[in-house]
Amino acid sequence: xxxxxxxxxxxxxxxxxxxxxxxxxxxxxxxxxxxxxxxxxxxxxxxxxxxxxxxxxxxxxxxxxxxxxxxxxxxxxxxxxxxxxxxxxxxxxxxxxxxxxxxxxxxxxxxxxxxxxxxxxxxxxxxxxxxxxxxxxxxxxxxxxxxxxxxxxxxxxxx
Amino acid sequence: xxxxxxxxxxxxxxxxxxxxxxxxxxxxxxxxxxxxxxxxxxxxxxxxxxxxxxxxxxxxxxxxxxxxxxxxxxxxxxxxxxxxxxxxxxxxxxxxxxxxxxxxxxxxxxxxxxxxxxxxxxxxxxxxxxxxxxxxxxxxxxxxxxxxxxxxxxxxxxx
DNA sequence: ATCGTTGCAAAGCATTTGCATGCCT
DNA sequence: AGGCATGCAAATGCTTTGCAACGAT
Numbered sequence: 001x002x003x004x005x006x007x008x009x010x011x012x013x014x015x016x017x018x019x020x021x022x023x024x025x026x027x028x029x030x031x032x033x034x035x036x037x038x039x040x041x042x043x044x045x046x047x048x049x050x051x052x053x054x055x056x057x058x059x060x061x062x063x064x065x066x067x068x069x070x071x072x073x074x075x076x077x078x079x080x081x082x083x084x085x086x087x088x089x090x091x092x093x094x095x096x097x098x099x100x101x102x103x104x105x106x107x108x109x110x111x112x113x114x115x116x117x118x119x120x121x122x123x124x125x126x127x128x129x130x131x132x133x134x135x136x137x138x139x140x141x142x143x144x145x146x147x148x149x150x151x152x153x154x155x156x157x158x159x
Numbered sequence: 160x161x162x163x164x165x166x167x168x169x170x171x172x173x174x175x176x177x178x179x180x181x182x183x184x185x186x187x188x189x190x191x192x193x194x195x196x197x198x199x200x201x202x203x204x205x206x207x208x209x210x211x212x213x214x215x216x217x218x219x220x221x222x223x224x225x226x227x228x229x230x231x232x233x234x235x236x237x238x239x240x241x242x243x244x245x246x247x248x249x250x251x252x253x254x255x256x257x258x259x260x261x262x263x264x265x266x267x268x269x270x271x272x273x274x275x276x277x278x279x280x281x282x283x284x285x286x287x288x289x290x291x292x293x294x295x296x297x298x299x300x301x302x303x304x305x306x307x308x309x310x311x312x313x314x315x316x317x318x
Numbered sequence: 319a320t321c322g323t324t325g326c327a328a329a330g331c332a333t334t335t336g337c338a339t340g341c342c343t
Numbered sequence: 344a345g346g347c348a349t350g351c352a353a354a355t356g357c358t359t360t361g362c363a364a365c366g367a368t
Contacts, residue, residue, distance in 0.1 A: 035342045035347060056332075071350050076333065078348090094251050094307065095358090097332060112300055121298060130289040131309070139280060140314030141271055148253065150290070151306040155299030194322060194367050215357080230325050235358065237323095254333090256357060 021048040021102065028085050042066040043078045044087070044102075053091060053099035053111070053120055093120060093149040110145045114154035121154060180207040180261065187244050201225040202237040203246070203261070212250060212258035212270070212279055252279060252308040270308040275316035279308060 022044050026036035042063035047054060049062070060075050079100055082088035091099045093113045099120065110123040125145070132143040152158075181203050185195035201222035206213060208221070219234050238259055241247035250258045252272045258279065269282040284304070291302040311317075 030343080033343095033347085037342070037348060039349070069350085072332095073334075073351085074349055081348095092251070092253050092307075092310070095257070098254070112294065112298075112302070114300075115303065115306070121300060123294070123298070127290045127293055128287075128309075131286045134286055135271065135282070135309075135311070139271075139282070140317065141273075141280060141311055142317045143271070143309055143311040144274065147274070147310040148251075148307055150287075150294075150302055151251075152294070152300055152302040158299065158301045189368085192322080192368095196323065196367070198324070228325085231357095232326085232359075233324055240323095 021045075021104065025082070025085070025087050028087065029081075032085070034081065038067045039063065039070050039074045040078045040082070042070060043075060043082065047088065047100060047102045048105070051105070053101045055097040055099055057097065059100065089146065091120075091147065091149055094151055099149075108146055111149040112154075113149040113151050114157050115151050116153055116157035119154055120149060123150075180204075180263065184241070184244070184246050187246070188240075191244070193240065197226045198222065198229050198233045199237045199240070201229060202234060202241065206247065206259060206261045207264070210264070212260045214256040214258055216256065218259065248305065250279075250306065250308055253310055258308075267305055269304045271313075272308040272310050273313035273316050274310050275312055278313055280313060282309075 022036075022041055025040070025044050029036050029040070043059055045066055046059045046062035054062070056072070056075055056079065059079070060070065060072055063070050063075060079088055079090070083090065087103060088100055089103050091101070091111050093099055093111070094115065096113070096118060106122070108125045110125065110127050112121045112123055113119070114121070128143060128145040132145060135141040135143050181195075181200055184199070184203050188195050188199070202218055204225055205218045205221035213221070215231070215234055215238065218238070219229065219231055222229050222234060238247055238249070242249065246262060247259055248262050250260070250270050252258055252270070253274065255272070255277060265281070267284040269284065269286050271280045271282055272278070273280070287302060287304040291304060294300040294302050
């Protein structure tokens with residue numbers, strides 16, 4: 001019963017940090033008739049274990065530690081499922097890869113990417129409040145402030 | 160001398176609308192030791208002839224009318240050169256293809272994409288002024304307001 | 319006659335998809 | 344046992360690149 005022992009061991013590890021996130025997600029999944037699998041566990045743990053916004057590639061690497069051999073497409077499918085569930089959000093950042101993060105990790109916030117160094121900066125949730133109000137009033141456009149990263153030059157790269 | 164006659168004919172056509180743009184660009188190119196070629200002419204004309212923001216694909220189709228057989232990679236290389244020149248700018252719009260437009264066509268402006276229908280909306284250049292000021296003051300971040308399209312739901316798609 | 323530009327074809331990168339197998343519940 | 348999820352491999356969409364041939368100056 002090595003497999004079972006390993007599984008239990010892994011679950012214990014998760015309780016350290018990402019455990020609560022994993023358990024909550026498991027419940028939400030089952031409530032929809034979907035399943036909490038090892039790949040999904042590993043993806044949630046990867047996201048919960050980093051304060052950064054991660055690319056699919058980074059999540060793959062991280063999840064591979066907890067669950068060796070996970071497939072790249074499984075990561076994408078897991079992220080999609082978790083997004084449907086409302087657990088994960090993604091950010092489009094210029095032409096770089098999409099970044100993913102847990103919705104629970106921080107309150108709603110916006111992002112900016114530096115065109116030069118590629119760094120992603122978290123911004124207060126209300127930086128776009130004025131713009132959002134104007135867009136709504138003038139164009140009827142309902143802004144989703146966190147979905148794309150603003151672009152420009154970060155402090156270090158602005159010369 | 161059919162080729163020469165055709166070339167002259169094309170140049171005459173361009174004077175109708177895009178001509179001035181093409182001539183100005185030609186001068187800028189030559190000032191740098193670069194050349195005004197038929198593909199580049201066709202790309203500038205395509206951009207000048209549309210008030211929309213065009214994708215590389217759309218530019219290819221349009222440029223192919225003026226210069227049949229242009230290659231896709233030539234379009235990309237032309238756009239890159241024209242961007243270096245400051246004549247062309249591009250917009251990143253969610254996960255859709257990059258959009259290109261002439262910098263001369265309008266004053267600086269921002270953009271928004273509808274997540275649902277994909278439509279791109281032009282916004283007044285100053286919608287992000289408040290956000291830009293805050294980013295600069297609080298984070299030292301210099302915002303480039305036109306480089307990425309904001310995302311959300313357009314009037315028609317917001318239900 | 320130079321040497322910047324092009325066409326072609328192939329590669330690159332991020333992401334998606336079809337299908338048989340595997341494993342949660 | 345039943346059916347959702349996975350792995351694999353191939354395909355997709357957008358964009359870039361190497362290299363020999365072409366054409367603007």
